[in-house]
Amino acid sequence: MKQISVVIVGGGLCGLMAAVVLQLQGLEVTVLDKGKGIGGRLASRRLRHGDAVGCFDFGAQYFKAQHPLFLAWVEDWIKAGVVKVWAEGMGTETGTIRSQGVKLYRGEPSNRSLAQYLAQDLKVVNQEKVNAFHWQDNIWQIHCDSGGIYQGDRLVVTAPLPQTLELLTVSNINLPADIQQTLTGVVYDPCFSLSLLLEQPSLVPDPGGLWLSGEPLAWMACSTKKGISPHGYGVTVQAGPEFSRHYLATDTEQVIALMTAAAQPWSGSAVLASHLHLWRYSHPQNPLDQPFLFGDFPGPVYFGGDAFHGGKVEGAALSGLAIAEHLLNSLAKG
Numbered sequence: 227m228k229q230i231s232v233v234i235v236g237g238g239l240c241g242l243m244a245a246v247v248l249q250l251q252g253l254e255v256t257v258l259d260k261g262k263g264i265g266g267r268l269a270s271r272r273l274r275h276g277d278a279v280g281c282f283d284f285g286a287q288y289f290k291a292q293h294p295l296f297l298a299w300v301e302d303w304i305k306a307g308v309v310k311v312w313a314e315g316m317g318t319e320t321g322t323i324r325s326q327g328v329k330l331y332r333g334e335p336s337n338r339s340l341a342q343y344l345a346q347d348l349k350v351v352n353q354e355k356v357n358a359f360h361w362q363d364n365i366w367q368i369h370c371d372s373g374g375i376y377q378g379d380r381l382v383v384t385a386p387l388p389q390t391l392e393l394l395t396v397s398n399i400n401l402p403a404d405i406q407q408t409l410t411g412v413v414y415d416p417c418f419s420l421s422l423l424l425e426q427p428s429l430v431p432d433p434g435g436l437w438l439s440g441e442p443l444a445w446m447a448c449s450t451k452k453g454i455s456p457h458g459y460g461v462t463v464q465a466g467p468e469f470s471r472h473y474l475a476t477d478t479e480q481v482i483a484l485m486t487a488a489a490q491p492w493s494g495s496a497v498l499a500s501h502l503h504l505w506r507y508s509h510p511q512n513p514l515d516q517p518f519l520f521g522d523f524p525g526p527v528y529f530g531g532d533a534f535h536g537g538k539v540e541g542a543a544l545s546g547l548a549i550a551e552h553l554l555n556s557l558a559k560g
């Protein structure tokens with residue numbers, strides 16, 4: 227029997243979960259990602275100043291596992307040493323606790339480590355930006371900025387939906403009007419995420435995460451108290467959606483200055499180094515209830531990611547798992 231090949235656009239959690247399951251079942255899987263590192267919004271970085279090295283999760287902060295299917299994966303990752311429980315609930319600046327008693331997980335030693343663990347046996351091509359795909363002679367031809375062309379019997383696209391829709395337009399693929407409307411209707415918030423390497427420990431209370439008023443800042447996390455930065459003090463500061471939208475086109479240094487000043491009551495000490503990242507598509511405001519979208523447009527293609535299955539890390543993972551299950555079932559049925 228011909229081996230079925232699958233090309234997955236996007237090496238975030240959705241794409242990686244689908245890839246792991248499909249490869250385990252003997253399919254030939256290639257994951258293409260435009261990023262330098264794997265993991266998409268499961269993103270971590272280091273900042274150095276002299277001997278101080280701070281580690282920061284500057285995308286997703288933690289994740290929940292409420293669905294039994296995802297919980298089973300998380301329990302395996304804990305056994306493998308790549309996930310830990312960070313806390314059971316997290317405080318707000320007014321002293322209340324959000325998600326009290328709910329396990330909040332993080333990657334070990336950082337969130338990107340989980341993506342690296344999942345990717346270790348996969349064929350992943352980083353810095354490979356897909357710019358178009360065409361269904362030709364019963365196979366998908368996936369074209370990249372590098373000039374690379376990949377072929378797949380099935381295509382799985384897990385980029386945030388505005389980027390997916392842009393790819394479809396460039397590829398001259400017209401979706402049925404109702405599907406186009408559904409996908410266009412998902413609205414994402416932008417988010418500035420600032421990593422600050424500090425001279426002294428931060429004033430963020432234990433266990434190291436703090437929900438703020440929402441604007442201009444929504445969240446701060448102390449990397450040291452979170453347990454991901456043994457060799458440097460640091461905080462991750464996330465701006466709210468209004469602030470992020472307002473300053474989208476503003477000079478980076480100005481945004482860093484505004485966010486650093488707003489974070490001062492909790493960062494508490496001199497800043498040794500900083501890095502600002504803009505997530506244009508940080509969170510879908512209105513994720514879809516369905517786990518993915520599938521159709522022959524004109525060849526078999528899946529659209530997944532955190533725009534589906536309720537959003538967030540858990541939604542992205544469940545979307546990837548659901549895509550893999552559907553694809554395998556469809557092959558089994560012939």
Ligand SMILES: Cc1cc2nc3c(=O)[nH]c(=O)nc-3n(C[C@H](O)[C@H](O)[C@H](O)COP(=O)(O)OP(=O)(O)OC[C@H]3O[C@@H](n4cnc5c(N)ncnc54)[C@H](O)[C@@H]3O)c2cc1C
Pocket residue numbers: 235236237238239240241258259260261265266267268284285286287288289290354355356357384385386389393417419464505507508509530531532533537538539540542
């Ligand atoms: C600042 C921030 C904080 C967050 N905090 C939390 C949190 O605390 N808890 C939680 O559960 N969730 C949180 N989230 C959301 C969570 O990170 C996402 O829901 C989840 O990681 C999305 O996974 P995904 O695979 O759907 O998408 P992504 O991780 O975005 O993966 C999509 C991938 O597609 C790639 N891509 C896009 N276009 C192309 C192209 N043309 N060619 C090749 N590759 C392409 C991208 O590089 C990316 O790697 C946060 C997100 C942000 C940004």
